[in-house]
Amino acid sequence: NAGVTQTPKFRILKIGQSMTLQCTQDMNHNYMYWYRQDPGMGLKLIYYSVGAGITDKGEVPNGYNVSRSTTEDFPLRLELAAPSQTSVYFCASTPRVNTEAFFGQGTRLTVV
Amino acid sequence: AQSVTQPDIHITVSEGASLELRCNYSYGATPYLFWYVQSPGQGLQLLLKYFSGDTLVQGIKGFEAEFKRSQSSFNLRKPSVHWSDAAEYFCAVGGSGNTGKLIFGQGTTLQVKP
Numbered sequence: 001n002a003g004v005t006q007t008p009k010f011r012i013l014k015i016g017q018s019m020t021l022q023c024t025q026d027m028n029h030n031y032m033y034w035y036r037q038d039p040g041m042g043l044k045l046i047y048y049s050v051g052a053g054i055t056d057k058g059e060v061p062n063g064y065n066v067s068r069s070t071t072e073d074f075p076l077r078l079e080l081a082a083p084s085q086t087s088v089y090f091c092a093s094t095p096r097v098n099t100e101a102f103f104g105q106g107t108r109l110t111v112v
Numbered sequence: 113a114q115s116v117t118q119p120d121i122h123i124t125v126s127e128g129a130s131l132e133l134r135c136n137y138s139y140g141a142t143p144y145l146f147w148y149v150q151s152p153g154q155g156l157q158l159l160l161k162y163f164s165g166d167t168l169v170q171g172i173k174g175f176e177a178e179f180k181r182s183q184s185s186f187n188l189r190k191p192s193v194h195w196s197d198a199a200e201y202f203c204a205v206g207g208s209g210n211t212g213k214l215i216f217g218q219g220t221t222l223q224v225k226p
Binding site (some may be wrong): 004031033035040041042043044045048050056058090092094096097098099100101103104105106 | 116118121144146148153154155156157158161163202206209210211212213214216217218219
């Protein structure tokens with residue numbers, strides 16, 4: 001079972017570069033999420049989607065964009081990378097509200 | 113607004129000793145509560161969850177948690193810790209409208225001494 005798959009696992013970006021973090025799930029879940037994890041801060045929600053074509057901002061959306069053209073995929077776009085975006089990024093999905101979320105393995109991003 | 117507090121950033125216990133990780137939440141209605149574990153370099157794995165019913169819930173790997181509404185707490189316990197339990201533990205609360213969003217605590221890092 002693949003579950004939630006994130007690529008790449010690691011990436012180093014230079015300030016001002018852009019990149020897309022890929023996330024795909026094979027469980028036909030409607031709800032998908034992007035979180036970032038910083039030491040001592042837990043996980044903060046960046047963006048989420050309740051279904052294909054529907055996205056909304058979370059707690060910390062500045063500097064990021066998302067799209068949800070299919071149920072399976074939920075890419076996260078970083079434009080003009082900044083050192084403050086150095087973090088570990090997790091994608092998650094859930095089949096419905098008020099149930100457990102399934103997480104990918106994470107992408108460790110460093111902006112230098 | 114919903115919030116989750118894990119008062120202990122770092123805990124060290126000896127192998128074989130008992131463990132309790134604290135979690136306090138703020139939420140207006142009945143919360144949906146979760147404990148996740150993250151091993152180094154890995155994603156988050158669900159340990160257990162509470163939605164309703166029995167306030168003592170059992171999870172994987174010998175963990176349990178008790179929901180106490182009067183104390184707004186959902187503490188995680190294990191009677192005897194194994195070296196492989198060394199990891200970071202996150203408490204989370206859900207139940208906000210129809211989005212499925214989770215609010216996470218800051219996390220507690222567990223170190224196990226031999």
